[in-house]
Amino acid sequence: MIFDYLVVGAGLAGSVLAERLASQRNKKILIVEKRTHIGGNAYDHYNNDGILVHKYGPHIFHTNSLQVFEYLSQFTEWRPYQHRVLANVDGQLVPIPINLDTINTLYGMNLNSFQLEQFFASVAERKECIRTSEDIVVSKVGRELYEKFFRNYTRKQWGLDPSELDATVTARVPTRTNQDHRYFTDKYQAMPLYGYTQMFEKMLRHENINVMLNTDYYEVERSIPYREMIYTGPIDEYFDFRFGRLPYRSLEFEFKTVNTPVALPAPVVNYPNDYEYTRVTEFKYLTGQEHAKTSLMYEYPCGVGDPYYPVPRPENSERYKKYKACDLQILQHGSGGSASPYGVQ
Numbered sequence: 604m605i606f607d608y609l610v611v612g613a614g615l616a617g618s619v620l621a622e623r624l625a626s627q628r629n630k631k632i633l634i635v636e637k638r639t640h641i642g643g644n645a646y647d648h649y650n651n652d653g654i655l656v657h658k659y660g661p662h663i664f665h666t667n668s669l670q671v672f673e674y675l676s677q678f679t680e681w682r683p684y685q686h687r688v689l690a691n692v693d694g695q696l697v698p699i700p701i702n703l704d705t706i707n708t709l710y711g712m713n714l715n716s717f718q719l720e721q722f723f724a725s726v727a728e729r730k731e732c733i734r735t736s737e738d739i740v741v742s743k744v745g746r747e748l749y750e751k752f753f754r755n756y757t758r759k760q761w762g763l764d765p766s767e768l769d770a771t772v773t774a775r776v777p778t779r780t781n782q783d784h785r786y787f788t789d790k791y792q793a794m795p796l797y798g799y800t801q802m803f804e805k806m807l808r809h810e811n812i813n814v815m816l817n818t819d820y821y822e823v824e825r826s827i828p829y830r831e832m833i834y835t836g837p838i839d840e841y842f843d844f845r846f847g848r849l850p851y852r853s854l855e856f857e858f859k860t861v862n863t864p865v866a867l868p869a870p871v872v873n874y875p876n877d878y879e880y881t882r883v884t885e886f887k888y889l890t891g892q893e894h895a896k897t898s899l900m901y902e903y904p905c906g907v908g909d910p911y912y913p914v915p916r917p918e919n920s921e922r923y924k925k926y927k928a929c930d931l932q933i934l935q936h937g938s939g940g941s942a943s944p945y946g947v948q
């Protein structure tokens with residue numbers, strides 16, 4: 604038998620494409636996944652104490668697209684959830700993204716939103732052109748808040764100073780003048796009621812879909828007959844690193860079960876300045892699980908390991924563009940019945 608599609612990777616990209624092609628086009632699919640489980644980085648599981656945890660860091664579902672929300676709703680019910688994060692700064696726990704309460708708590712003030720706007724305007728540094736992550740923050744909230752909230756966190760997370768990173772890194776974190784404590788403001792925010800893995804299982808439960816776990820594509824590519832291929836792994840690896848490696852940041856996760864029902868004052872606490880870890884997550888806030896114990900996860904950024912975050916620097920985007928151009932060539936010209944990969948990152 605020849606598979607219509609060989610899908611490499613059972614994460615969100617691979618699973619959604621497999622489901623669509625199987626259910627909408629009646630295609631026969633084989634997914635190969637090198638890990639021991641489906642779900643990619645969104646995989647969750649019950650730990651030895653019976654607590655649902657996210658193996659690769661906290662994953663919160665948020666989107667402004669009704670289409671995406673409705674699509675996934677075929678495979679899961681939802682638990683309403685709005686994510687909140689506190690930052691431990693100067694010994695105080697304050698909301699992040701920075702908002703009215705953050706500033707009033709930090710400086711013992713009682714500003715209103717209008718006064719906070721004036722405060723930001725008075726401390727912001729004027730920048731001729733915004734190039735780096737440092738530029739974007741100091742031009743909005745000034746140097747002191749940049750030092751307290753962003754500089755050291757970014758250094759830990761990326762192993763680089765914000766002045767060495769593209770503006771995109773900190774541009775994602777908004778600054779608010781109201782009291783909105785939510786981390787995300789998307790229209791649809793929720794958590795899969797029974798976890799992500801169960802959602803993936805339902806998505807892949809189709810007679811046209813076969814899944815091979817513990818299988819690295821590079822070990823089986825010649826032995827599996829297929830017409831088209833969808834590759835969702837790292838693009839530089841696919842092209843044998845011919846333009847060099849795309850630098851990624853990775854994470855080490857340390858899990859601790861604590862003998863108390865609740866341990867943290869919020870789902871996530873960030874530590875911009877203290878300790879080696881960047882943040883601690885308490886999963887029960889996310890999952891809503893009731894349990895006598897709770898599980899905490901500490902994240903330690905590092906330079907080796909699974910590729911999680913592409914390092915955003917101009918030279919890396921240039922390298923990525925070269926790989927993307929190879930990708931497009933394959934898409935445009937095809938390869939006559941044999942492998943026709945396209946990276947979905």
Ligand SMILES: Cc1cc2nc3c(=O)[nH]c(=O)nc-3n(C[C@H](O)[C@H](O)[C@H](O)COP(=O)(O)OP(=O)(O)OC[C@H]3O[C@@H](n4cnc5c(N)ncnc54)[C@H](O)[C@@H]3O)c2cc1C
Nearest residue numbers: 612614615616635636637643644660662663819820836911
């Ligand atoms: C710590 C962390 C927190 C995150 N939090 C959020 C969040 O809160 N909300 C959110 O929307 N997004 C979040 N993300 C991003 C989210 O994880 C990704 O957007 C999503 O997982 C991408 O799905 P994917 O299928 O493209 O990749 P992946 O999930 O990485 O799946 C790719 C799969 O391909 C497999 N693979 C790779 N190479 C091969 C090979 N040669 N052979 C076989 N299999 C292979 C891998 O093992 C992997 O399982 C977070 C990411 C991280 C790292």
